[in-house]
Amino acid sequence: MTDAEALLATWEQKFRPHPDGADLPAHHNHCLGCGPDNPHGHRLQARRHGDSVVASHSFDGRHVGAPGIVHGGAVATVIDDLYGFLLYLVGTPAVTRRLTVDYLAPVLIGTTYRLEGSVTSREGRKLFVAASLTASDGRSVATSTAVFVTVGVDHFGRCGAPSVDD
């Protein structure tokens, strides 16, 4: 089995049904959003919450934009990856076609936020999704919408998926 085939086989296994409340598996070990072995990554951990996915997450010193404030790209990365966990509930791989983020208030380094994402509608291959990032006092600090387009696992094979050990 090639490295690409090994990665794709791992993903197919992860698209099994996940019970409510279950921790959801990382997309792969080196995923920038959730991979446990990516030294630059966010190591996002998400779980199923009904038809949504939720996560509790704090950013660290690697993700600074303005001093003390999380870089907007880092926030977008984590939201994008949260949507990637939603795909386990949908039951099919998909990729981000369009991502929007409204930055409502500064996201602070070292502060824990709650993330929640859900599918708002589906039209053919298009999944319309939405997410929010909320502070512990209930303030919404960022909201997002995105369009994902479903793809076959061959999409990733065509892209030359790297070894899981890379």
Ligand SMILES: CCCCCCCC(=O)SCCNC(=O)CCNC(=O)[C@H](O)C(C)(C)COP(=O)(O)OP(=O)(O)OC[C@H]1O[C@@H](n2cnc3c(N)ncnc32)[C@H](O)[C@@H]1OP(=O)(O)O
């Ligand atoms: C396993 C999951 C891991 C998840 C990790 C976290 C998520 C990610 O980071 S994914 C990586 C980043 N994203 C990518 O690399 C995607 C790059 N883009 C692509 O590969 C292609 O554009 C792809 C596959 C999305 C779509 O290409 P293609 O199959 O040719 O579809 P295309 O016909 O252009 O569009 C598909 C549909 O979306 C619609 N669409 C396109 N853009 C938009 C948009 N901005 N808004 C709304 N709809 C849109 C099209 O109108 C079309 O609709 P319909 O099917 O009704 O005609």
